[in-house]
Amino acid sequence: MSVRTVPLTLPSDDLTQPRAADVVLIGGGIMGVSIAYHLAAAGVRNIVLVEQFELGSGSSAKPLGGVRANFSDPGNIQLGQRSLERFARFTEDFGTDIELSRVGYLFLARTEEQLAAMEEATARQNSLGVNSRLISPEETGELNPYLNTGALLGASFSPEDGHADPSAVVEGYAVAARRLGVTILPRTEALEVQRAAGEICAVTTNRGCITTDAVICCAGAWSAQIGAQAGVELPVVPVRRMIGLTPQQHAAHPAVPFTLDLGTTFYFHNYRNGLLLGISHQQEPGLNREYSNEWLAEFNAAARICAPQLAEPELASGWAGFYEATPDHNALIGQDSHVAGFFYATGFSGHGFLQGPAVGELITDLYLGRESFMDATQFSADRFMNAESVLHEVNII
Ligand SMILES: Cc1cc2nc3c(=O)[nH]c(=O)nc-3n(C[C@H](O)[C@H](O)[C@H](O)COP(=O)(O)OP(=O)(O)OC[C@H]3O[C@@H](n4cnc5c(N)ncnc54)[C@H](O)[C@@H]3O)c2cc1C
Numbered sequence: 001m002s003v004r005t006v007p008l009t010l011p012s013d014d015l016t017q018p019r020a021a022d023v024v025l026i027g028g029g030i031m032g033v034s035i036a037y038h039l040a041a042a043g044v045r046n047i048v049l050v051e052q053f054e055l056g057s058g059s060s061a062k063p064l065g066g067v068r069a070n071f072s073d074p075g076n077i078q079l080g081q082r083s084l085e086r087f088a089r090f091t092e093d094f095g096t097d098i099e100l101s102r103v104g105y106l107f108l109a110r111t112e113e114q115l116a117a118m119e120e121a122t123a124r125q126n127s128l129g130v131n132s133r134l135i136s137p138e139e140t141g142e143l144n145p146y147l148n149t150g151a152l153l154g155a156s157f158s159p160e161d162g163h164a165d166p167s168a169v170v171e172g173y174a175v176a177a178r179r180l181g182v183t184i185l186p187r188t189e190a191l192e193v194q195r196a197a198g199e200i201c202a203v204t205t206n207r208g209c210i211t212t213d214a215v216i217c218c219a220g221a222w223s224a225q226i227g228a229q230a231g232v233e234l235p236v237v238p239v240r241r242m243i244g245l246t247p248q249q250h251a252a253h254p255a256v257p258f259t260l261d262l263g264t265t266f267y268f269h270n271y272r273n274g275l276l277l278g279i280s281h282q283q284e285p286g287l288n289r290e291y292s293n294e295w296l297a298e299f300n301a302a303a304r305i306c307a308p309q310l311a312e313p314e315l316a317s318g319w320a321g322f323y324e325a326t327p328d329h330n331a332l333i334g335q336d337s338h339v340a341g342f343f344y345a346t347g348f349s350g351h352g353f354l355q356g357p358a359v360g361e362l363i364t365d366l367y368l369g370r371e372s373f374m375d376a377t378q379f380s381a382d383r384f385m386n387a388e389s390v391l392h393e394v395n396i397i
Contacts, residue, residue: 034360200341266302
């Protein structure tokens with residue numbers, strides 16, 4: 001089966017590490033390459049991106065990622081909307097087919113409480129220009145014939161959302177960034193981020209030292225370690241998540257929206273001529289990303305309620321990656337208030353693919369000290385110093 005989860009190796013990798021840079025990005029996932037591209041496109045020069053393994057080999061290696069503006073928090077809605085605009089013209093802008101499929105997102109409600117939360121979120125989305133609506137169990141069943149409509153009270157449907165291929169997006173940004181002069185160094189691990197007098201002054205890697213006064217941490221699940229090197233607390237923990245892929249059939253399954261049950265987090269959608277299935281199975285935090293079928297028991301229990309046909313699925317393959325989880329399941333995007341020159345874009349808690357294009361723009365604007373398309377203050381890591389400003393996002397997958 002052709003599943004493009006392979007990490008990306010760009011042609012003619014020159015691994016000569018510059019001795020100085022205007023900015024060093026740590027991490028070559030969707031965030032690192034998007035930020036590198038946006039910085040370079042805005043005219044920033046002497047950018048170095050270091051990636052400890054291969055580009056796109058972290059969480060961004062997922063075979064297919066959901067893209068949506070169907071969130072409950074205004075900040076996440078705006079990030080989703082902005083990214084969707086960029087995904088929609090990605091092929092035109094970068095010449096890379098990202099397999100964008102705008103089949104919509106379908107969030108299922110099975111309790112009055114979930115339905116009320118969806119109603120509130122839908123009103124907020126509509127007020128920000130998102131085309132989403134609450135629908136009846138009957139209409140939900142028409143959109144997705146796998147569903148047991150008897151178990152549903154309703155659903156929220158956002159037809160302009162969907163899914164796309166993360167490794168194609170990583171490739172598109174990486175190739176464009178390199179064309180604009182960014183030095184991209186795979187197999188290069190940031191070992192130490194150095195400070196002098198409260199300011200960033202260098203990054204040491206396995207290839208030597210790069211003098212710089214700006215570091216952008218986009219190290220995904222590994223970000224807390226990078227923060228600690230710089231004396232910055234980034235509350236990000238790695239949590240393993242697994243998905244399964246059913247065999248590719250000769251004919252496609254019925255085309256369904258990206259469907260997710262709010263109560264159990266059970267989800268599924270088409271993956272070419274197969275289905276991609278998953279659930280946010282309870283896990284201890286840690287850097288283990290070995291795939292196992294242990295999530296299936298929870299998946300099967302949820303499927304028996306929501307989509308009985310999908311219980312006990314035949315799987316052709318599976319994949320494990322990390323949610324880079326923060327305490328409130330929302331991103332950390334900002335600039336440290338104590339260590340000058342330390343920026344971060346991490347902790348996307350399961351939404352990092354869909355937020356990649358927008359965050360590339362946001363961090364670039366922050367770095368250049370200019371106004372952006374939205375105010376990102378709410379995503380600052382400083383919010384954890386003040387419990388009242390912690391964000392509350394209902395749609396956690
Ligand atoms: C099962 C599953 C399903 C998901 N579904 C979705 C979805 O539907 N939609 C969605 O938007 N998101 C989804 N996500 C989340 C999404 O994949 C991530 O949020 C996103 O890929 C994060 O991108 P990133 O660039 O921040 O991190 P990563 O892709 O993990 O990149 C970070 C990189 O930093 C590198 N690095 C770390 N430390 C160092 C160091 N010291 N030196 C050099 N390099 C270093 C790592 O090797 C890694 O390549 C899902 C995740 C999983 C696991």
